[in-house]
Amino acid sequence: MASVTGTSACMTSLSCSFKQTQVGRISSVNSVSLSINGKSFPSLRMRSAPRFRVSCAAKPETVDKVCQIVKKQLALPADTTVTGESKFAALGADSLDTVEIVMGLEEEFGISVEEESAQTISTVQDAADLIEKLIETKSA
Amino acid sequence: MFSFVSKRLSLMMMTKVCCFQRNFSSALPPLVPVKLPSKMETHFWYVLPDEVKSESLLSQYSELLSPREKKNLYHMQGDQFKKSALLARVLVRTTIARYQTNCQVNPRSLKFKKTIYGKPEVDWENGDKWCPPPLHFNISHTSSLVACGVTVNVPIGIDVEEKQRRLKNKILAFAKRYFSPDEVKLLTAISDPEIQRQELIKLWTLKEAYVKAVGRGFSAAPFNTFTIRARVVKMGGFHHFDTQHSEASEIVVESSDDPENLTRNWQFALLDLAGSHYAAICIEKENSAGGEAGVPMRLTVWKTIPFVEDERVSGTGAVVPISGLIKQL
Numbered sequence: 001m002a003s004v005t006g007t008s009a010c011m012t013s014l015s016c017s018f019k020q021t022q023v024g025r026i027s028s029v030n031s032v033s034l035s036i037n038g039k040s041f042p043s044l045r046m047r048s049a050p051r052f053r054v055s056c057a058a059k060p061e062t063v064d065k066v067c068q069i070v071k072k073q074l075a076l077p078a079d080t081t082v083t084g085e086s087k088f089a090a091l092g093a094d095s096l097d098t099v100e101i102v103m104g105l106e107e108e109f110g111i112s113v114e115e116e117s118a119q120t121i122s123t124v125q126d127a128a129d130l131i132e133k134l135i136e137t138k139s140a
Numbered sequence: 141m142f143s144f145v146s147k148r149l150s151l152m153m154m155t156k157v158c159c160f161q162r163n164f165s166s167a168l169p170p171l172v173p174v175k176l177p178s179k180m181e182t183h184f185w186y187v188l189p190d191e192v193k194s195e196s197l198l199s200q201y202s203e204l205l206s207p208r209e210k211k212n213l214y215h216m217q218g219d220q221f222k223k224s225a226l227l228a229r230v231l232v233r234t235t236i237a238r239y240q241t242n243c244q245v246n247p248r249s250l251k252f253k254k255t256i257y258g259k260p261e262v263d264w265e266n267g268d269k270w271c272p273p274p275l276h277f278n279i280s281h282t283s284s285l286v287a288c289g290v291t292v293n294v295p296i297g298i299d300v301e302e303k304q305r306r307l308k309n310k311i312l313a314f315a316k317r318y319f320s321p322d323e324v325k326l327l328t329a330i331s332d333p334e335i336q337r338q339e340l341i342k343l344w345t346l347k348e349a350y351v352k353a354v355g356r357g358f359s360a361a362p363f364n365t366f367t368i369r370a371r372v373v374k375m376g377g378f379h380h381f382d383t384q385h386s387e388a389s390e391i392v393v394e395s396s397d398d399p400e401n402l403t404r405n406w407q408f409a410l411l412d413l414a415g416s417h418y419a420a421i422c423i424e425k426e427n428s429a430g431g432e433a434g435v436p437m438r439l440t441v442w443k444t445i446p447f448v449e450d451e452r453v454s455g456t457g458a459v460v461p462i463s464g465l466i467k468q469l
Contacts, residue, residue, distance in 0.1 A: 073308050080217060090212070092221040094282065095348060095358075096301065100308050103317055116359040
């Protein structure tokens, strides 16, 4: 459950970059990126909710770059399908691969990923969303 | 064998627990039961996927999985990877089922859940008359080796890694990104790149095993906040260690966040397994009066093909201690 400034949002039916293992670790965040089946929802109406800023899911180019880095790290055959929905675990990434992928993403995008955030990533889309959020925070 | 079965059946009638005959499928022979490890004893089971060649056996293995496990397997890419993932689930289910000596448990009926931190554990749901054993387990696998460690009363974490594993990133860049300053210093001091790579992989497995034993996820103990190193221990005293060197080395962990407490309670072993893998085991030491130093980890290792063959390999060339205070049984 992610808590958003001043309000609690019910996220049970939406896929979200924050996973259950984050219980107790998330402090207030100002924006949460939501994606449902790859479509992004720019606004969400809540009952008696104050403003709730939602950023869109990552650009396709970002997702593509992540796919490339993942394919390279895992030495996947060229014909392997890797999309935003691909789970790292299902692609054969073990913990060492995952941290190497994170390192590769940090170098490629010029960002720095915290352990807490890295732990929440389970799909390629999660990684891409996190990257864009970090880039946005960096340039803000 | 039949008197064994009929004794079991009468025992089953007396208990209210829901039990299944271990020999649940006419196609698969029964699992050989094993006694639970005693305190301060670790059991380590492993499977070599390359030794499991029979398609029909693999198909029978798939039948042991829960619907969710089957679904996860279906989505996995790569045959070798899929096979080792299947064997990992089979190994954990059959291993735990072996230890149920009073009540036979069908490996297929075991349920698993995760702690709030994401660490897998058995979900013993059978009600109040049934006291589940205080059994702890942890799994690790590569495409060429699948392992499961078991302890009683104390948490365990294990990690296995191919000895030949190469990083995509440069070794020191990787170490600087993830390891503690002291560990980076140690690695930097190694001039031979191949030895450096080996030491990095060994250190990685130890750190992973520790984090998995602590069981609170990667972010609760970020790799760069703790240092694992080997400390030489004098050989005096009654303990007999398995070591090629005249001095035994104990592996210790020191945390920069928590210098005193947490880290004194963990015991490590690092092994060269099957000639192909590094295996690290981390268990919590049981609280003993005075906190004895220098007590070895009592370790029994089996190589197995569930339902087919079990071979105790501790003390053989398949298990070569690298560091840590270990007594193989």
